[in-house]
Amino acid sequence: MFSRLSTILSAILVVACTGTSPQTQDTLDEISAPGVVFGQAPAAAGGVPSVVMLSAESGRSDSGPVFDPEPVIDQFGLVFSPTILLVxxxxxxxxxxxxxxAHNVNLRHVDTDLVVLDADTDPTETAHYTFEESGGYDVTCNVHPGMTAFVFVSPTPYAVVADLDGEFTLSGVPPGSYTLTVWSTDTALVSERAVEVGEGPTELEAGPAS
Incomplete structure (x- = not known):
């Protein structure tokens, strides 16, 4: 399987030979921007994409904007939407x-098995929960057991939900030493390792050691 770097090099060759299309230029702009980290994580497990997170080494700031200032998971059509939420x-x-x-929201921290919220949500009602602990949480409905979703809580702004094939891109990552964490609903795909991010684009293979 070709890496995304190979794809970018192919795009550059196309530009050199034929001129730049808007789509190709967008790809080049994305990958050549300062602080871009991209690569391949495990593909979605059970239809739920992986989450890729970079945590700065101790003593460095991980301050930055939130992913969504007003995160919401809705219940409609006997499903939670979105299926995975990053906060x-x-x-x-x-x-x-x-x-x-009538529905219910049952929120459980995956690592500790602690249920942190068990709230009934009748039509038009809303439940709230403030996440103070990082990690993965599963969301279920006690009324309709087939309804599931997941929340991943990141302590750092450098996190992203990969696409269904596992490809991911992070931007604005300062150069330095990081811990690369991959979270998946399949525990066999969860991994963590030390990585270095350079001044220019950095390609990372994010997944369990082979």
Whole structure:
């Protein structure tokens, strides 16, 4: 399988030979911007994408903007939407019910197995929870057991939900030493290792050691 770097080099060759299309230019702009980290993480497990996170070494600031200032998971059509939500530590998530059925929000920290929220959500009602602990949480409905979703809580702004094939891109990452964490609903795909991010674009293979 070709890496995204190979794809970029191919795009550059196309530009040199034929001129730059808008799509190719967008790709080049994305990958050549300062502080871009990109690569391949494990593909989605059970339809749920992986999360890729970079944590700065001790003593360095991980301050930065939140991913979504008003994160929401809605219940409609007997599903949670979105299926996976990425938030920062300290953010409050609203759990809404947009249909005529009564629902429930059961929120469990995956690592500790601690249920942190168990709230009924009747039609038009909303439950809230402020996430103070990082890590993965599963979201279920006690009324309709087939309903599931996941929340990943990051202590750092350098985190992203990969696409279904596992490709990811992070931007604005300062050069330095980081811990690369990959979270997945499949525990066999969870991994953590030390990496270096350079001044220019950095390609990383994010996944369990082979």
């Amino acid at each position: 920062r530590v300290g953010q409050t998530v609203r759990f809404t019910n947009s249909e005529s059925l």
